[in-house]
Amino acid sequence: MIDPFNGTFAVEEIDSAIDLDVVIIGAPFEDEIEFYSKGAKKGTKNIRKSSQFFSGQGLSQNSIHRLNVLDWGDIAATNDYEKFQKELASKVEQILNKKAISLIIGGDHSIALGTAKGIKQSNESIDAIIWLDAHLDLMEKFPETNRFSRATVLKRILELKIVKPENVYIIGVRGHNLGWEEIEYTEEHKIKILSADKVANSTTRNQFIRDILHKHKKLYVSLDIDVLDPAFAPGVSVPEPGGITSRELFEVIELLAKNIICFEIVEVNPNLDYNNITSKVACKAIFHFCDFLK
Numbered sequence: 001m002i003d004p005f006n007g008t009f010a011v012e013e014i015d016s017a018i019d020l021d022v023v024i025i026g027a028p029f030e031d032e033i034e035f036y037s038k039g040a041k042k043g044t045k046n047i048r049k050s051s052q053f054f055s056g057q058g059l060s061q062n063s064i065h066r067l068n069v070l071d072w073g074d075i076a077a078t079n080d081y082e083k084f085q086k087e088l089a090s091k092v093e094q095i096l097n098k099k100a101i102s103l104i105i106g107g108d109h110s111i112a113l114g115t116a117k118g119i120k121q122s123n124e125s126i127d128a129i130i131w132l133d134a135h136l137d138l139m140e141k142f143p144e145t146n147r148f149s150r151a152t153v154l155k156r157i158l159e160l161k162i163v164k165p166e167n168v169y170i171i172g173v174r175g176h177n178l179g180w181e182e183i184e185y186t187e188e189h190k191i192k193i194l195s196a197d198k199v200a201n202s203t204t205r206n207q208f209i210r211d212i213l214h215k216h217k218k219l220y221v222s223l224d225i226d227v228l229d230p231a232f233a234p235g236v237s238v239p240e241p242g243g244i245t246s247r248e249l250f251e252v253i254e255l256l257a258k259n260i261i262c263f264e265i266v267e268v269n270p271n272l273d274y275n276n277i278t279s280k281v282a283c284k285a286i287f288h289f290c291d292f293l294k
């Protein structure tokens with residue numbers, strides 16, 4: 001058994017569980033691509049460990065301690081991407097079929113394809129994908145001939161057709177690590193973008209979120225922690241200056257929380273971190289989500 005995320009109970013199965021609010025799954029996978037600094041698969045364990053640093057009780061009446069949250073442990077470590085995705089998809093499917101929220105702790109962003117397959121396999125459906133990320137992750141291939149990597153994962157998810165591209169919202173993007181083909185793709189397919197500079201304007205940000213909530217009930221939120229400025233989250237493989245603040249991220253999560261049925265946090269890389277600050281901000285994102293989901 002693992003040491004569970006603070007405020008949750010470790011379990012080996014969820015079949016007998018009732019009245020679940022949230023089930024956590026650890027997804028400690030990273031690709032073998034040399035372009036990226038290694039370490040993202042250690043994020044899972046480090047985030048759980050860092051959660052012990054906090055009480056978990058926020059200023060509101062609600063908290064993770066007042067919800068029924070289980071920690072279902074980790075997907076078994078493997079370098080086989082197909083196998084990993086299958087296992088993750090099966091767990092996400094089982095959680096959603098029990099009407100609980102799936103909360104996945106990565107891992108690099110390529111795990112999201114497994115999450116999306118799990119949503120597709122389940123009896124649940126989503127109305128929109130919210131992609132919080134410094135990057136668009138919409139390359140056809142990257143690097144070189146690789147169709148399956150953290151830089152192509154949103155493109156592969158869209159091929160599953162769980163939502164139309166116009167129901168994808170990317171928040172916090174900025175240059176200069178974008179591909180021109182990705183930008184063209186967002187324009188052609190009417191993907192909605194709230195760039196990092198626009199997130200900083202609270203009126204613009206709140207209007208963007210209100211529009212999402214007006215149109216869509218059930219959301220899949222994929223949080224690449226590199227959406228934050230490297231000053232707030234230095235432990236990421238592809239740091240991108242000019243990012244959003246922790247406070248802005250928490251406000252976005254707070255507003256979306258009640259509509260989220262699947263939430264994932266990826267790209268925390270403990271090898272590149274300082275004093276676990278990136279793992280800690282990921283923990284706070286989880287605590288905030290729990291404070292506001294009811």
Ligand SMILES: [Mn+2]
Pocket residue numbers: 109133135137150224
């Ligand atoms: Mn990403």
